[in-house]
Amino acid sequence: YNQALPILKEVGNRSIEAITLSNIGFSYENQGKTAQAIDFYQQAIKVRESIQGNIKVSELKASFASQQVGAYERLINLYVDQGNFEAAFNYTERAKARAFLDQVANDRINIRAGADSQLLEKEQALKKEIIALSQRLITLRNRPKNQWDNETIANTENQLTASKTAYENLLTQIKIQSPEIADLISVDVAPLADIQSLLDTDTTLIEYFVTEERTFAFIINNNSFKTVPINVSRKQLTEELALFRDFIDLDEPYPQELQQLYEWLILPLQPYLNTTKIAIVPHSVLHYLPFAALTDGKGYLSDDYALFTLPSASILRYLPEKRKSATGNLLALGDPEVTGISPLNSARDEVRAIASLFNTQPLVGKAATENAVWSKATQSGMLHLAAHGDYNTFNPLFSSIQLVGDNQHDGLLQVHEIYELDLSSKTNLVVLSACQTKIGELSRGDEVVGMNRAFLYAGTPTVMSSLWNVDDAATGLLMKEFYSNLQGGMGKAEALQQAQKAVRQNQDYSHPYYWAAFSLTGDVGN
Structure with a gap:
């Protein structure tokens, strides 16, 4: 390895240089030479971050970062063992959501400005092809099931997936050629002192970092910083969460799995949780955990704390500038009438009740058309969408909310389109009262390709979304309570906290499945 390094530096092969530096660090770590291991891991990360900073397209940056996680994990483990907790936290931030942080730190851009006209023509042709195939699929599935042509449906699904993949690749090509993307800057993570200064006196931030063997929790408020190593592996967390998400017994309000997760993730931190609000920066599998429902078997975490999540602690530098001075008016869409899609009767009642609160x-x-979102959302203080959501596992940029189409739009409000929506003028809150709207493709670099981050990029400071397929009636009740609380003067986090309490007081909805799917991401104001 040592003989290879000068050669790699001379020929400029920086990617292999980073791998070699990391391997040398690993060799020193195995020999018990901690100081040398730390030095080489730091060098490896410095080279990798230099390469990453020169990658301007967020999808390519996220893909590169996801291949580089090992050195961060090993370095963070060593720093915690040494008791150098501030350095461990700094590298935890550096390992998380860097592509999204760069997106939010830069001004909004038009990727098509200055793009090759042939690429733009190809984009329009692919859009039309995707719309036509989507409509064909709806028509094929709109027949009685015993009359379905399964072979034609399967072929059409395959063609649609291929067209969407081609569109994603084309978007990347357009971005690579974009002059505006070439001017993007890469930002550093915020120092611990800056993060502390951005927290109000009544908010504690918990940032988790999950590794193969153990998990770390960094607990920060405006005047203290604590680190708690937790002896629970990524595998254990994944298995326990999967058991809960099976929802086997909806009559048990305090599921055993959530008690176990509470014991691992919250109980060791309890002495340091002395504020009424907690900001949680999840990591890895914890992105899919309903923290509000963690329980000691007698009560829930959300009984004592108003909770919200953040993609990273460093994003606190950029969210307050998205905050608007006034709440503004409400744009509420619900129960779109779409051929082949089952109606959401409670959603219709939900949006009517909410709209009446705001006249x-x-x-x-x-x-409830997609066109209404494009034409009216930019001037709305709050955007509420009560509709079917679809998480696309093959093409996450095509995950969508199903609205009504017309001659301008196909009715599918998709993730890649939301990035082009401008909510920077008036919008303070987006509520996605639909199924699995918080779910996204999670890379090893902790980038989540999904609606949450797309709407934050679009300009809203706060998004409320769901982790699983929600119960229609219970969600309607939760939303009415949430907006009533907002109108009564509560902050967003407290409004959700109290709405969840109100829903679970109904004996039919006491299980967390009914009330814990929704969470707030972003700046919750005051």
């Missing part, structure tokens, strides 16, 4: 007219049925 506005809801858009329901045929009026």
Whole structure:
């Protein structure tokens, strides 16, 4: 390895240089030479971050980062063992959501400005092809099931997936050629002192970092910093969460799995949780955990704390500037009438009840169009969408909310389109009252390709979304309570906390499945 390093530096093969530096660090670590191991891991990360900083397209940056996680994990483990907790926290931040941090730190851009006209023509042709195939699939599935042509449906699904993949690749090509993307800057993570200064006196931030063998929790408020190593592996967390997400017994309000997760993730931290609000920066599998429902078997974490999540602690530098001075008006869409899609009757009642609180007219049925979002959301203080959500596992940028289409839009409000929506002027809150809207493709670099981050990029400071397929009636009740609380003067986090309490007081909805799916991401204001 040592003989290879000068050669790699001379020929400029920086990617292999980083791998070699990391391997040398690993060799020293295995020999018990901690100081040398730390030095080489730091060098490896410095080279990798230098390469990453020169990658301007967020998808390529995220893909590169996901291949580089090992050195971060090993270095963080060594720093914790040494008791150098501030350095461990710094590298935890450096390992997380860097592509998204760069997106939010830069001004909004138009990727098509200055792009090759042939690429733009190809993009339009692919869009039309995707819309046509989507419509064909709806038509094929709109027949009685005993009349389905399964072979034609399967072929059409395959063609649609291939077209979406081609579109994603084309978008990347357009971005690579974009002059505006070439001017993007890469930002450093915030120092611990800066993060502390951005927290108000009543908020504690918990940042988790999950490794193969153990998990770390960094607990930060505006005047203290604690680190708690937790002897629970990524595998144990994944298995326990999967058991809970099976929802086997909906009559048990305090599921055993959530008690075990509470014992691992919250109990050791309890002495340091002395504020009424907690900001959680999840990591790895913890992105899929409903923290509000963690329980000691007698009560829930959300009984004592108003909770919200953040993609990283460093993002606190950029979210407050997205905050608008006034709450603004409400744009509420619900129960879109779409051929082949089952109606959401409670969603229609939900948006009508919410709209009446704000003296506005809801858009329901045929009026719940995608066009309404594009034409009206930019001037709305709050955007509420009560509709079917679809998480696309093969093409996450095509995960969508199903609205009504017209001659301008296909009715599918998709992740890649949300990035182009401009909510920077008036919008303070986006509520996605639909299924699995918080779910996204999670890379090893902790980048989540999904609606949450797309709407934050679009300009709203706060998004409320769900972790699983929600119960229609219970969600309607939760939303009415949430908006009533907001209108009564509560902050967003407290409004959700109290709404969840109100829902679970109904004996039919006491299990966390009914009330814990929704969480807030971003800046919750005051």
